[in-house]
Amino acid sequence: MERRSFIKGFAGLALCPVCAGAAAAGEPHWGYEGGEGPEYWGKLSEEFRACAIGRGQSPIDLDHPQRADLPKLDPRYAAGFPRIANNGHTVQIDAAPGNRLVVGEDVYDLIQFHFHHPSEHRLRGRRFPLECHFVHRGTDGGLAVLGVLLARGRANGAFETILAHAPQQAGASAALTGLDISGLLPDAGRYVRYSGSLTTPPCSEGVDWIVLTTPVEVAETQVARFAALYPNNARPVQPRNRRILRET
Template sequence: MKFHLVHVMVFLLGLSLCTKAYSNDRTWSNAAATGAERWAELDPAFALCRSGKLHSPINIDTAAPTEQSKLNLNYLSSPSTLLHNGHNLNISPYSKGWISVGPDIFDFKSVYFHTPSEVQINSQRFPLAVYLEHRSQAGKPMMVAILFEIGAKNSVLEKFLSSIPAQRGDVLTLGSFDATQLYPALRDYHDFIGSMTTQPCSEGMRLLVMTTPVQLSEAQLSTLQLAFPKSTRPDQPSNNRTLQVGG
């Protein structure tokens, strides 16, 4: 009982901090007036959105096959919160787990959605990308992007799509969630360094983009698109950065 009360108190504190962050958030979007091309003008803290050299998203068309490390998943099954953050859908599990890529370990943080996908592979943009946010023990960010194509109904996504919060800041509690279930069976990936695709466009983020897409139905995609209109930053120059393929 004591553990349960502590758990609830920690969640409420986190929710309070999130609400405060949203109330102070400057207006930005992917629309023309406050869109990606104007972010650097909205706040001096967003200057990197214009001056950075290793930005995301990019079109992956020059990846060099290499002997990359195996991706090991160690996520925990846990109840989660489902948040409407004003720009997309965010899932945050109570018990998170971690993944490893070779000797590197990354703690799992949260999940969010983009329709359509931001990253492209050989100039192909996918109708949906699900991003899994991680952070190394040294504090360095890492994202895993799982791409989706139209096909069969996705039973994992259905758990979230049937409970999308109605308004910005609304939070719902979900049943058990295991991020492993989002991944394709084949876990080859593209590996490169990029940036956040929202302000302040911080660089130095490692991205693993799964090469094999997962399916969702047309109806599921429509549900997401109605709740969250297009939320994609325009393509950024690759600037000859190193792109590798592994798995």
């Protein structure tokens, strides 16, 4: 319940409240290297304070989860993805209205998805070459992010479509066609769920994280092409503190 009231509070801020969203007007510059890197985010702006002092930050190592009876996931992303942007922090794909994630009885609207290289979450200590974040908003305004880990293997058709359309220049966007989103969603629906934060400034907490524990495959050459755009756009693992992880 605390999560819901907190999210309502920050949803009204001028800052872009979604993970790695396009920089909103007035947002201080931040990045992944040097004096604008993750260890300084909390000092760059008063609005970014949670990055430094938050006790429920993301990402984390998904280790020692508790077995739980969690609701079934049902991503319904058939409404399409009309636009792709290089926003200076990542490659982001905007969702058309009508894409939804159903979690038991709860329904979340998909806003966008984007990528991090290497993965932000670790799975029992293991880091993956890429992680995809599907960012949703619930009817109460709260955010839920579905994380998908990408492991080295066969070429991924969906990721190929994204690489072929992604603008090379930061700040540019383009139309996106021909994306078969199923290539980024593993068949197995097992996942770990915990309460965390945005992994980019303002690092707001109260984000409902759902990370699938079965990766999808991506070719090494595809990883390299993303890395040519973003050599490192992953926040380091944060302290878990006393948070409970639940796993299906």
